[in-house]
Amino acid sequence: MSDPFSAASGAVGVISLGLTVCQGLASYYEAWNSQDQEIRSVVRDLHAVTKSLALVEQKAKHDRFVDVDALNHLQDVIASTQETIQELNKILTKCKETTPAASVKQKIQIVSQRLLYPFRQATIQRLQTAVKSTQQNVALALQTFQL
Numbered sequence: 001m002s003d004p005f006s007a008a009s010g011a012v013g014v015i016s017l018g019l020t021v022c023q024g025l026a027s028y029y030e031a032w033n034s035q036d037q038e039i040r041s042v043v044r045d046l047h048a049v050t051k052s053l054a055l056v057e058q059k060a061k062h063d064r065f066v067d068v069d070a071l072n073h074l075q076d077v078i079a080s081t082q083e084t085i086q087e088l089n090k091i092l093t094k095c096k097e098t099t100p101a102a103s104v105k106q107k108i109q110i111v112s113q114r115l116l117y118p119f120r121q122a123t124i125q126r127l128q129t130a131v132k133s134t135q136q137n138v139a140l141a142l143q144t145f146q147l
Contacts, residue, residue, distance in 0.1 A: 011078040015057040018085040018134065022050045024092045025127070038124050045131045052138040074144045081137040087130040091123065 026046035032039050060074070 011074055012057055012060050014078050014082045014085065015053050015060060017089070018081065019050060019053045019057065021085055021089045021092050022046050022053065022131075022134075025088060025095065026050065028092070028095045038128075042124065042127055042131065045128070045135065049131055049134050049138060052135070052142060056138055056141045070144050074141055077137050077140045077144065081134055081141070084130045084133040084137065087126065088134065091127055091130070094123075 023046075026043055029039055029043050029046070033043055034040075
């Protein structure tokens, strides 16, 4: 059986990565928020996941796990979440290769940039799927804490 402290610490590390990735994606896509309903929806979902992850992180850092079953459940949920967080991180890495326009000249050039990765329908769908999956897993983690 694993040490409850180290298991909780591992979960907190994954949660922290999730927070960083979701905040980065939300920040990136907020610049495009007014462009499309799907983008607004993704940004809203990213903010919701970020809030939930922050709550799970706070509880995981400060709660003492006396119940081994609850700790094991949390570890399973976080392991599932880690895969979707890695998918989100891949999307964020590719998005960082394209930045929103700041000047008028750059805004004119943005027409061609919109064809790039962050705005492809497949990318938005992957992002939505990964965010929804993360939301479901985080909801399970919150249930572990009976919140």
